[in-house]
Amino acid sequence: MNRYSTFGTALHRLAILCYVVFALFPLFWLLKVSVTPNDLLYSEGVRMWPSRMSFEHFRFVLAHSAFPVFFRNSMIVAGATAVIVTLLASLSGYALSRFTFRGKYWLVALMLLTQMFPLVMLVAPIFKMLSPLGLTNSLTGLVVVYTAFNIPFATFLMQSFFDGIPKELEEAAKIDGATQFMAFRQIVLPLTLPGIAATLGFVFTAAWSELLFALMLISGNSAATFPVGLLTFVSKFSVDFGQMMAAGVLALIPACLFFLFIQRYLVQGLTAGAVKG
Amino acid sequence: MVFDATAGLPESYRQSLVDRITRHAEPYLYTAPALILIVTIMLAPLVLGLSYAFRDVHLLNPFSGGYVGLDHFRTLYDDDNFYRALRNTLWWTGASVLLQFVFGLVLALLLDRPFAGRAIAQALVFLPWAVPTFLTGLNWAWLFNPVIGPLPHWLHALGFMNEPANILSNPQLAMWGPIVANVWWGIPFFAITLLAALQAIPRDLYEAAAIDGAGAIRRFTSITLPFLAPTIAITVLLRTVWISNFADLIIVMTSGGPADRTQIVASYIFTQAFRALDFGYASAIALVLLILLLAYSMLIVMLRQVLMDRG
Numbered sequence: 001m002n003r004y005s006t007f008g009t010a011l012h013r014l015a016i017l018c019y020v021v022f023a024l025f026p027l028f029w030l031l032k033v034s035v036t037p038n039d040l041l042y043s044e045g046v047r048m049w050p051s052r053m054s055f056e057h058f059r060f061v062l063a064h065s066a067f068p069v070f071f072r073n074s075m076i077v078a079g080a081t082a083v084i085v086t087l088l089a090s091l092s093g094y095a096l097s098r099f100t101f102r103g104k105y106w107l108v109a110l111m112l113l114t115q116m117f118p119l120v121m122l123v124a125p126i127f128k129m130l131s132p133l134g135l136t137n138s139l140t141g142l143v144v145v146y147t148a149f150n151i152p153f154a155t156f157l158m159q160s161f162f163d164g165i166p167k168e169l170e171e172a173a174k175i176d177g178a179t180q181f182m183a184f185r186q187i188v189l190p191l192t193l194p195g196i197a198a199t200l201g202f203v204f205t206a207a208w209s210e211l212l213f214a215l216m217l218i219s220g221n222s223a224a225t226f227p228v229g230l231l232t233f234v235s236k237f238s239v240d241f242g243q244m245m246a247a248g249v250l251a252l253i254p255a256c257l258f259f260l261f262i263q264r265y266l267v268q269g270l271t272a273g274a275v276k277g
Numbered sequence: 278m279v280f281d282a283t284a285g286l287p288e289s290y291r292q293s294l295v296d297r298i299t300r301h302a303e304p305y306l307y308t309a310p311a312l313i314l315i316v317t318i319m320l321a322p323l324v325l326g327l328s329y330a331f332r333d334v335h336l337l338n339p340f341s342g343g344y345v346g347l348d349h350f351r352t353l354y355d356d357d358n359f360y361r362a363l364r365n366t367l368w369w370t371g372a373s374v375l376l377q378f379v380f381g382l383v384l385a386l387l388l389d390r391p392f393a394g395r396a397i398a399q400a401l402v403f404l405p406w407a408v409p410t411f412l413t414g415l416n417w418a419w420l421f422n423p424v425i426g427p428l429p430h431w432l433h434a435l436g437f438m439n440e441p442a443n444i445l446s447n448p449q450l451a452m453w454g455p456i457v458a459n460v461w462w463g464i465p466f467f468a469i470t471l472l473a474a475l476q477a478i479p480r481d482l483y484e485a486a487a488i489d490g491a492g493a494i495r496r497f498t499s500i501t502l503p504f505l506a507p508t509i510a511i512t513v514l515l516r517t518v519w520i521s522n523f524a525d526l527i528i529v530m531t532s533g534g535p536a537d538r539t540q541i542v543a544s545y546i547f548t549q550a551f552r553a554l555d556f557g558y559a560s561a562i563a564l565v566l567l568i569l570l571l572a573y574s575m576l577i578v579m580l581r582q583v584l585m586d587r588g
Contacts, residue, residue: 015387023401042425094307120522120546120563125325148319152311211529227411230415256404259403259407263399
């Protein structure tokens with residue numbers, strides 16, 4: 001029995017190790033190529049680490065390319081989307097959690113529907129709608145579109161966090177003369193801070209990663225987000241692997257920071273409204 | 278000033294009326310911004326897009342926009358690329374979901390057991406999920422590239438390939454590129470969801486079963502699986518819809534090529550809108566895809582009903 005369980009434990013650790021290696025290897029390779037100097041890139045093809053490291057690609061990308069602009073644009077779009085969505089979703093999530101009202105069923109059904117149909121369907125009509133408003137090729141247009149796309153999921157997520165907070169707290173406050181909104185703002189919201197952080201993280205990551213609508217709505221460098229910029233760069237200078245991967249490492253940073261920040265809420269928080277990746 | 282008791286009555290009555298109105302309006306005020314955005318940015322374009330399916334809408338042609346009836350659907354009926362995209366969608370979705378689910382379930386079971394360093398291991402294996410999908414696609418395209426990626430050389434060394442070549446340019450194998458990238462990216466989602474369901478299973482059930490002499494396999498089949506079944510069913514079914522529409526990786530890694538061997542319906546729609554700028558035809562394909570997905574969703578609802586009736 002004892003030998004069996006030692007063997008089982010070893011197997012268990014080995015399996016975990018395999019998963020960790022599989023998860024990290026592609027990112028490791030990205031980092032490896034980004035710090036490999038050009039003259040070693042082809043001669044040391046499959047070596048695990050270059051014999052000489054250099055940050056020339058990062059220097060070039062930061063100083064002589066449009067990537068800092070892409071980075072800034074993506075930060076603005078993802079940041080603004082995350083803040084607006086979290087604000088609006090905490091309002092609507094609170095309504096779904098605390099009130100019963102006429103039309104609630106249809107509201108929930110509508111939000112679920114938006115999670116089911118293929119967003120790629122909307123690429124053409126949204127372009128046609130936003131173009132006369134001057135919202136194509138603009139960061140504002142992207143923020144508006146991403147905000148709408150992320151609100152349903154964020155609402156369900158926030159609702160699940162509000163559901164976990166006892167109603168008695170607000171009732172006590174209302175007996176003391178507070179309105180429902182005051183109780184929401186001063187008592188419930190502070191208690192939901194971890195949930196708010198998680199929602200911010202999810203929405204930020206989603207907006208940071210979005211590709212198809214950014215490709216369709218943005219042309220030209222000045223309003224390009226990181227995915228658009230990187231893809232344009234790839235199709236134009238497809239041989240500069242070191243620089244592309246250095247740019248890739250930069251694109252990874254904010255998403256990973258947010259992830260490390262939220263990952264401990266993942267298992268508890270995600271299951272509640274988890275429909276979407 | 279002195280108020281008499283009767284003068285206070287209508288005042289408080291009015292107060293309570295205003296109160297009642299605000300109380301009734303309150304949930305609508307909370308939900309209004311979200312609802313307005315969803316209706317204008319998602320529902321309105323959806324309806325507009327449905328109308329495009331029956332119109333000739335070309336972005337660069339200012340004279341387009343007239344109704345063409347069912348012309349797009351007639352073209353679609355004879356469009357071999359569409360049927361190939363449909364077959365590719367099945368293959369892409371089936372392989373991705375199956376592999377993500379199997380690897381995700383194993384990972385969840387591994388992580389359900391306490392061990393030293395579990396928190397850090399969990400953070401590391403879930404990390405791919407935070408990687409932006411465009412970067413996931415590019416990253417795997419680079420790994421498959423024989424110039425800078427190790428995979429072709431390893432596959433060659435292991436005897437799977439005659440020479441280190443890029444599978445993304447091989448029509449027979451190209452689909453495996455996006456599928457592998459998708460599996461890498463999607464395992465954490467399944468693992469997270471299933472892990473949460475696993476942790477909701479009461480521990481004393483296992484202890485009781487162990488006392489009764491049930492082995493590990495028996496405990497898995499008679500306790501774990503039945504408890505997980507609803508989560509598995511819902512996650513797999515919803516994920517199937519999501520992945521069948523998930524075109525990012527394919528657009529980044531192969532743009533549907535080589536020879537349309539990796540084109541799925543969603544990427545075909547995007548290519549028609551983005552490259553050909555043929556919004557009308559793109560919307561017609563989208564409408565067909567929507568109908569197929571609706572049929573699939575009905576199937577889910579019916580299946581769920583059956584499951585719930587049984588449980």
